Amino acid sequence: MNEPGFLTYLEGEGIALEVPFNRYLPQHPAGVVRKWLAQHASPGSWVLEPIGASPAAILEMAEAGYKVLVAANNPVVAFELQILAQAPVKTEFQSVLRELSVQKKGDERLQGHIQNLYLTRCTTCGREVAADYFLWRKSEETPYAKYYRCTACGDEGEHLISETDIERLAPYKRSDPLHRARALEKIPELTRAARANLEELLKVYAPRSLYVLFTLINKIEGMSLSPARRELMDALLLSALEAGHSLWPAGDGNERPRVFNIPSEYVEHNLWLALEKCIDAWCIREKSISVTRWPDLPEGGGICLYQGRMRDLLQQKPAISLESVCCVLPRPNQVFWSLSTLWCSWVWGKETAANFKNVLERQRFDWYWHANALNSALAPAARMIKLGSPAFCLIPEPVPGFVAAAFEACCSGNLQLTGLAYKDEQHPIQTEWSAQPANREVKKVNLHKIIREAIHSSLMHIGEPCRYLQLYTAVMASLSVNEAFPVSIQQMTYDLVTNIHEEILKVFADRKFLRRMDATTQDLVSGFWWLVQPEGCQASLADRVEKEVVNLLQEESEISTADVQQEMNSRFTGYLTPPAELVEVCLQSYAELDKAARKWRIRESEKYDSRQQDMADIQLQLLSLAGRLSLAADGDNPIDWIDPKTDGSLVYRLFFTSSAGMSRWLAAETDDNVECVFLFPGSRSGLIRYKLDRDPWLRERVTQRWHFLKFRTLRELSSRKDISRDLWDLLIDSDPISQEDATQLSMFL
Ligand SMILES: [Zn+2]
Known part of the structure; x- marks a missing residue:
């Protein structure tokens, strides 16, 4: 493979x-x-x-x-x-817009003519003012609100529509069929079905907007402009065409329209204002x-x-x-x-x-x-x-179908995958290819085996449950490098692609191989995927990243978040790219941010020597406390507390560490009846909490017979004169990792 x-x-x-x-x-x-x-x-x-x-x-x-x-x-x-x-610079656009504004429409100047189409009356002072926009509800004949800024009285904001506002719309409605017919005439010859689509599509332009846009188009056609000024004018016009459709949802207008669906409440922009406003974007x-x-x-x-x-x-x-x-x-x-x-x-x-x-x-x-x-x-x-020669393809906003399309397109285009890096669902997947000779030989491959091994090897390597998209990307990459895709697009038939996808679904449906965790819906992208038999897998990615971040902080006197992230990316490549949040939480756990310099410095208490001392101290505390509880202690780390009264049975196994790394301890075989205690510095709480939140497998393994105890709580417990086995049993969960875990037990019970 x-x-x-x-x-x-x-x-x-x-x-x-x-x-x-x-x-x-x-x-x-x-x-x-x-x-x-x-x-x-x-x-x-x-x-x-x-x-x-x-x-x-x-x-x-x-x-x-x-x-x-x-x-x-x-x-x-x-x-x-x-x-x-x-x-281009703003003044060039402004000059072109000025020339447009003084064109004549009847007796009026064009700017005045268009601004007048949006006139409304200020509800406070009663003066006329051009609205910035109107708000509409889908399928209604009239807008329900308007937004204006009155220069006379300072009133500004959204107001309900008035009778006069509605009356102003009547002329456009009457002439609308004519404008619509002209708009259609300007489109290339189409099949009958496409023609029908187009008429449907044109509905995203409301009558007043369509009127303004075709008034502009006709005027500009008649103007005599130098090629350079014509280009700037076209840029303005394109922006007006974009501002003029009804795919602008009311409220936050930044949603990305992927389908032709007029929002239930949408914005009709004042298109003269849109012409003025768009200049900034062109001059970026x-x-x-x-x-x-x-x-x-x-x-x-x-x-x-x-x-x-x-x-x-x-x-x-x-x-x-x-x-x-x-x-x-x-x-x-x-x-x-x-x-x-x-x-x-x-x-x-x-x-x-x-x-x-x-x-x-x-x-x-x-x-x-x-x-x-x-x-x-x-x-x-x-x-x-x-x-x-190398080819770099960025796959932004990745979803499984898109990832599949990208890999299929490259492989059947005689590009061979040389490498990839995957971060998360919010970041583009980075893929690198190399141009290959056309007419490579086509081999018969065992799809099932490639898919299964790709998933198995990724999960073993990452050491923690993964999202579907990540495993799906691993599968696509493995299919690519094992030549499961044909060498030409003609051979990449619909049946072949469907067959590959069905094989992938089969592997994900194999409950002897994979298990789902935290899924809230049936959809494969919901929740996490993990191996039924994870024995022998790597320590979790989170634990390994933490360790490397700490090493880096010990080496560098100060370092920025961006440099830490890039360094971690080079230590954890491919599917292992550490999530930004994980790196950030690790940094917060061990270092202080100098806000002015925007650099992290390791805390004095987290330096190696200081933590070594803590560890020695905790070991001593555990040994002495065992004696006071009439228990025998055995081992270095973990330390076993044994009850000599009950035939030397093991009652507590105590692990102590200065990190939040738990994989190593959890992998150790421990008898089901033993209570395990994980001792850690209080400054590690946030990181432990974060790891438990993000990793359902880790959470699953520590729910039973695992106790989390901060160093400082241990010190408090051992300083109590009345400490006894009963009190220890009672107070061991009294200072949980965070408030959410509070067990309602007071330290001073
Ligand atoms: Zn006013």
């Missing part, structure tokens, strides 16, 4: 750019692709980005000095990337990057943008020596892709959208379809770089 390589998880660095249309784009931390390129690509070399889903990632590569060849099939994203690379960058359109190439570093499909770019046989592939894989995004088709048809004409319009013809975007879509970009990419 081949095992996948384990990579050091690359942590993000810096703040992710809040670019336009951000809520539709793959979410990933800044700095990761830059770090990967620094390790794998020579400075200034050509990098291929075959998908073009994340403008922020592409800009980051170019900013780091690489030449990036990008194929972006979505014209909206390609355009956005180009504008952001140019880093300061330094411009050279950007060219294929086949022109940038001189020095920069971006060469190919707007179209990878297979068409491959046909053109680019004479560029591409050293690596680096990309962020997107999830299927029907909402954004469909909206993009509408927008680019309206802004740039039907022709631009022709390549892209098939998203309107498709109703369902399942993961099998998505594997094919990703493959159609990745397979040509693998052929465009030299054999053996």
